[in-house]
Each structure stands twice: as structure tokens, then as C-alpha cells.
Amino acid sequence: MNLFERQLRVQRGYGLLFLSAFLLLAGGVTELSAQMKNRHVQSWELLTPKLSGKRGETVYAKIRFTLTPKAHLYTTMKYEGEGPNPTEITFDTSFVQLNGAIESSSKPILHFDPNFSVNSDSVYTEYWEGTVTLTIPLKIAKNAKRGKRTSWVNILFMTCDDKVCIPPMDQRFEIEFNVKKG
Template sequence: MRSLTEGGLLLLALLALGVSTADGAPKPVVQWQIKAAPAKPVKAGAKFTVSITGHIDPGWHLYALEEPPGGPVATEVALTDGDPADLLRVEEAKPHVLPDPVFQKPTKFFEGSAGFTLYLQAARETAPGPGTLRVLVRYQSCNDRVCLPPHTDTIPVELTLAQ
């Protein structure tokens, strides 16, 4: 008789929790969207912002950008290599701070939605015209009983670069 691997056990747990798609693959509990991006062309070297929001399924939460040692995986926001801008810093909406039942320590987290503002600078050597930023968000989501493994989503942000 075969034993279940950790991945198989996780899939069974997710299916039991109802976190799956029609094809049986785990369904992300956070859906990302662009809240604000530059409407006008961005000049080479100019600073600009992009805001993203994660909509979190009921009963789940997403952790903040900074977490205590031995706690959950903190959310990370980055760009892919070769994007037409550099990420200068990221600010988050104010998270809740409460003892986490899974980690047994105070953590910072978001329920319902999580907002992040990215402060960026357009690359100086980028050719003018349409471009795409690929915002990477790596996060861990938990409910009051289980934590999913860290997951990375890619959010494409269309923008136009000017001379």
C-alpha cells in the first residue's frame, strides 16, 4: 500500500476545506487586481506609483510585509528581472495585529483585502512605447486551523513609456 506524500496530504486537506477549482487544482485564496496605475505615459527616469489590492476569501488571512521570527512567511513584493522600472519601496495598508492561533504569537495580517502601494522609477534606458511590469507577490495565507504553503502570484501592469 502506498503512503501519501506531504503534497498529497496538503491536497486532501485543501479539498476537505473546499479550496479547489473544478479541475481539482488548489484555488488561490487571494485574488489580486490593480487598483491604480499611471494613466499617462511615464518618462524615462520618472518616479511613479502603482497600487494593488488582494481580495482575500472569507475565513482566510494574508500576512504583512514584516513578521516576527518563527512566525508566518511575510508577504514580499518585487518585480521580475528586465522590467522597465525599479522598485524603490513598498507601503502596505495598516494590518491587524493579534495573536495568531496557528503560530501562537502576535502577527500582522489582513482579512478581506490587503492594499500595497509600490513606489517605482522608470528605467532610464528603456525604449519608449508600451511596456509591462510584472509585479510578483509572494505570500502565505492561513485560516484558524491551517496554513497554505507560500505562493507567488504575478500581476501584469500595462504602462506606456515616454522619451
């Protein structure tokens, strides 16, 4: 075997090594993205994909989530010291603003939470279980341009069950707004 044939064989070997590494990494990325799904949440649904209102009016975005049995999603209640990350709801503020309290279709549960109790200190958390609809009051700015535009609402949330907590994750929804004359 001459020098040229050896170099060609080495190059093929590196090519196979590179291809193997690429396929391994691609499989890892696929696995990582599959792990990024929150196993406690069965579904999210934007019930109001289109909202319409006049400048200065309040419209209501509604989002429903369903959790697996024994799982819970923490409310917007903030905790001192040890405790879960509260749910945070943010939205495009370029032409709407929050106008009042966010309401839920079911009353939150206030319960001792062993996931966040350290050194026998009792931590009571507030959370939802099952299927819950959140209603978010959004006031359209008085100077908003008329017409259709796409906006967004984002929910940063944390879930736990009796054995494990999943780090906070985002769920983002796009909403089509129609700002009417008025």
C-alpha cells in the same frame, strides 16, 4: 482462437488499460490544479494594468485583494524563528526599481497567532484582513528605452484562518508600461 486473435485481444486490453490510466491521471491533474487555488483569497485585481511615465519618474502599481471572512494574508514583516512566510513583492527590474515603501490601504493587524506558537512561546504576526489595496512605487530607469513594453509584478503570499494555513503561493500580474520622452 488462434495466436493472432489472442495477441489482438491482449493489445486491446492494454489499450483500454492505457486509456483508463490516462483518464484517471488527467482527472487528477485537473483536481490538483483546482486545489492550487488559494481558498482564502476571493479575488485579486490589478487596478493599474497600464502605467505611463518619463525616465526617472516614479509610477505606482496598485493591486487589490479580497479575502474570505476570518482569513488573513501576512504582510512583508520578517520573523525570527517560527512564523509565517512574509509576503514578497518582486518585479521585472530591467527598467524599473522599487522607490520607497510599499503602502497598504488599511493598517495591518498585529495579533497573537496560535498557528505559529510553539511550546507556549507567543508569536505575534502582522497581517491584513478583508479587502486591501497595495501601492507599489516603481521608479523608471533613466536609461529606459522609450515606448511601450510589457512588464510584471509577482506577489508571493501566505494565508491562514483560525484553523489552517495554506503554503505560500504566487500571484503574477502583467503591466503595460509606456516610457515617455523626458
